[in-house]
Amino acid sequence: MLSKKLLQIVPSATFAMKAKAQELIRQGKKIVSLTIGECDLPMPKHVSSAALAAIQAGHHNYTDSGGLYELKQAIINKFKRDNNIDYTVNQVMAATGGKQALYNIFQAILNPGDEVILPEPFWVSYIEQIHLADGVPVVINTIPNNFKLTAELVKQAITPKTKAVVLNSPSNPTGVIVDDQELKKIAELAVKHNFYVISDEVYEFLYFTEKKPLSIASFGKEIFDLTLTVNAISKSFSMTGWRLGFVGGSAEIIKLMDNLQSQSTSNPNIIAQYAAIAALNGDLKCVYEMRDVFKVRRDFIKSKLATIPNIEVAPMEGAFYAFINVGKYFNNQIKSSFDFCLKLLGEVGLGLTPGGAFGPSCDQYVRMSYAADIDVLEEGILRLKKFLKN
Numbered sequence: 001m002l003s004k005k006l007l008q009i010v011p012s013a014t015f016a017m018k019a020k021a022q023e024l025i026r027q028g029k030k031i032v033s034l035t036i037g038e039c040d041l042p043m044p045k046h047v048s049s050a051a052l053a054a055i056q057a058g059h060h061n062y063t064d065s066g067g068l069y070e071l072k073q074a075i076i077n078k079f080k081r082d083n084n085i086d087y088t089v090n091q092v093m094a095a096t097g098g099k100q101a102l103y104n105i106f107q108a109i110l111n112p113g114d115e116v117i118l119p120e121p122f123w124v125s126y127i128e129q130i131h132l133a134d135g136v137p138v139v140i141n142t143i144p145n146n147f148k149l150t151a152e153l154v155k156q157a158i159t160p161k162t163k164a165v166v167l168n169s170p171s172n173p174t175g176v177i178v179d180d181q182e183l184k185k186i187a188e189l190a191v192k193h194n195f196y197v198i199s200d201e202v203y204e205f206l207y208f209t210e211k212k213p214l215s216i217a218s219f220g221k222e223i224f225d226l227t228l229t230v231n232a233i234s235k236s237f238s239m240t241g242w243r244l245g246f247v248g249g250s251a252e253i254i255k256l257m258d259n260l261q262s263q264s265t266s267n268p269n270i271i272a273q274y275a276a277i278a279a280l281n282g283d284l285k286c287v288y289e290m291r292d293v294f295k296v297r298r299d300f301i302k303s304k305l306a307t308i309p310n311i312e313v314a315p316m317e318g319a320f321y322a323f324i325n326v327g328k329y330f331n332n333q334i335k336s337s338f339d340f341c342l343k344l345l346g347e348v349g350l351g352l353t354p355g356g357a358f359g360p361s362c363d364q365y366v367r368m369s370y371a372a373d374i375d376v377l378e379e380g381i382l383r384l385k386k387f388l389k390n
């Protein structure tokens with residue numbers, strides 16, 4: 001018998017849908033794939049130049065498992081500059097993507113049976129990573145509250161076994177941002193009930209609200225001690241394939257995560273680390289230019305979706321996703337978001353991600369990534385309309 005735990009793990013639905021779309025593309029079909037959360041814009045020139053310089057300088061060796069000292073300094077500076085959080089060098093580490101940083105966190109803080117409050121809709125990997133660490137996800141549904149997480153919802157889920165809450169603002173898959181007032185109240189709850197806050201801020205620069213979302217760890221010493229702030233260069237710098245994420249948190253937890261990483265993957269790729277130093281120390285102009293491009297796309301998709309009858313869309317406040325309720329189009333043949341996406345791909349060649357992957361209450365939804373050129377988005381909307389008319 002193979003590992004019982006791994007036999008239960010569901011593969012990432014976003015990767016699965018992307019693979020299906022790519023298979024059809026290889027067969028010569030004209031597919032519009034708006035499945036995966038991946039920026040199509042080029043990465044910043046100064047960052048690729050730094051990576052090239054690192055190769056030319058002959059950097060080829062292992063580094064400290066948590067990353068080069070210079071990278072840790074860059075991470076510290078970034079958290080100070082963008083998030084108003086003061087970490088020291090033993091309170092930060094780099095990992096192979098934000099995903100590995102999160103995996104390390106769950107492994108470091110959870111014992112069997114510990115509960116993790118997980119607001120739904122949630123990014124697909126949290127729930128599986130919690131299972132992999134023998135934790136128990138306690139899913140709280142934000143859909144009836146127009147996808148807005150509130151402290152009251154968190155409060156209702158707290159039990160003596162609560163070990164942590166996961167925050168992801170702006171959110172994948174909804175794009176919704178947690179309001180500052182609620183964030184403050186969630187911080188108070190965490191301090192009062194002594195549980196950790198895992199704050200996944202990988203979409204921090206992709207906000208279309210007036211001001212940048214705040215980082216919960218910046219609210220004071222007590223919540224700082226309980227928070228693990230996760231980030232990555234993946235989304236902000238259009239560098240998903242470089243696999244470089246990072247985290248700030250208490251030295252005690254970072255040490256455990258570092259130990260785990262040293263025994264599993266050793267260290268993030270050294271050239272990606274040099275690239276990240278350039279990205280994190282550099283000017284943020286390139287990041288805001290990308291955000292401006294996404295704002296245009298967001299406005300475009302939002303206005304187009306508004307013309308389609310019988311669908312509802314979550315507030316598009318950030319990230320690069322539209323989370324769309326297509327439940328009114330379900331019928332005898334389409335009984336779930338998975339059926340919907342498979343038929344959509346087969347009939348009109350449009351790839352979207354089934355909402356069912358983002359939580360048990362999300363099966364009437366589909367996620368459309370608008371990290372694509374306007375022409376591609378326009379074609380995607382045309383295909384969606386054509387499909388819905390059938």
Ligand SMILES: Cc1ncc(COP(=O)(O)O)c(C=O)c1O
Pocket residue numbers: 037096097098099100123168171172200202232233234235240243244245
């Ligand atoms: C909410 C969220 N967190 C973390 C990640 C992981 O990012 P990375 O590519 O840096 O591993 C993703 C990637 O899709 C994400 O959407």
